[in-house]
Amino acid sequence: MTSKTPNTSETANAPHPTSPLTHFDAQGQAHMVDVGAKAATHRIAVATGRIEMQPGTLALIESGTAKKGDVLGIARIAGIMAAKKTSDLIPLCHPLALTRVAIEFEAASVRVQGATGIFCSATVETVGQTGVEMEALTAVQIALLTIYDMCKAADRGMVITEVGVREKRGGKSGEWKAQTLHTS
Numbered sequence: 001m002t003s004k005t006p007n008t009s010e011t012a013n014a015p016h017p018t019s020p021l022t023h024f025d026a027q028g029q030a031h032m033v034d035v036g037a038k039a040a041t042h043r044i045a046v047a048t049g050r051i052e053m054q055p056g057t058l059a060l061i062e063s064g065t066a067k068k069g070d071v072l073g074i075a076r077i078a079g080i081m082a083a084k085k086t087s088d089l090i091p092l093c094h095p096l097a098l099t100r101v102a103i104e105f106e107a108a109s110v111r112v113q114g115a116t117g118i119f120c121s122a123t124v125e126t127v128g129q130t131g132v133e134m135e136a137l138t139a140v141q142i143a144l145l146t147i148y149d150m151c152k153a154a155d156r157g158m159v160i161t162e163v164g165v166r167e168k169r170g171g172k173s174g175e176w177k178a179q180t181l182h183t184s
Helices: 055-063 071-084 133-151
Strands: 041-053 098-112 115-128 159-169
Touching: 041 055, 041 133, 055 071, 055 098, 055 115, 055 133, 071 098, 071 115, 071 133, 098 133, 115 133, 133 159
Parallel strands: none
Antiparallel strands: 041 115, 041 159, 098 115
16 A cells, blocks of 8 residues: 655646556556546547357347347447446546437348347447547447347357447547457
8 A cells, every 4th residue: 555645736636747648647646537627528439349149149139039028129228328327337437417328239140250240339429528438338338248148048159349439529639530440
């Protein structure tokens, strides 16, 4: 355990001078970034991911005959709820007033990269002082985990893959779009 004398200078919560990681102060201690001086702007983030599964599992989902019910409807609600709870799950995330969370699914019954599955996209918006990338990522992950949970009795070999932020807009950094997926 490290003890230190409280630092009351204006630089106490400044980012570490040799690190691009903003969640560490000048002393290397973790802190929640101060966004108080930033202007509130319209911010949007889009994250995507997919879950690979056996063709029979996808057929169960598409036909609505999965034992646990409407898989995609429940996964959509789970993703929306997850976006709203992100700051409870990720320690240094700011609690945000989200203005929109949209979860979309697209079934890939044609084999894509050797697998069938479901693509998930989460679009999250706010008017605030910090971005919503973490909320979009959390929404996608939880939506896909919900699909896994609801279908695991039929297919324990499902794989969640290619989760990432695809675009973000708003704030000081403006617009950003992913050029490629970073997959292994």
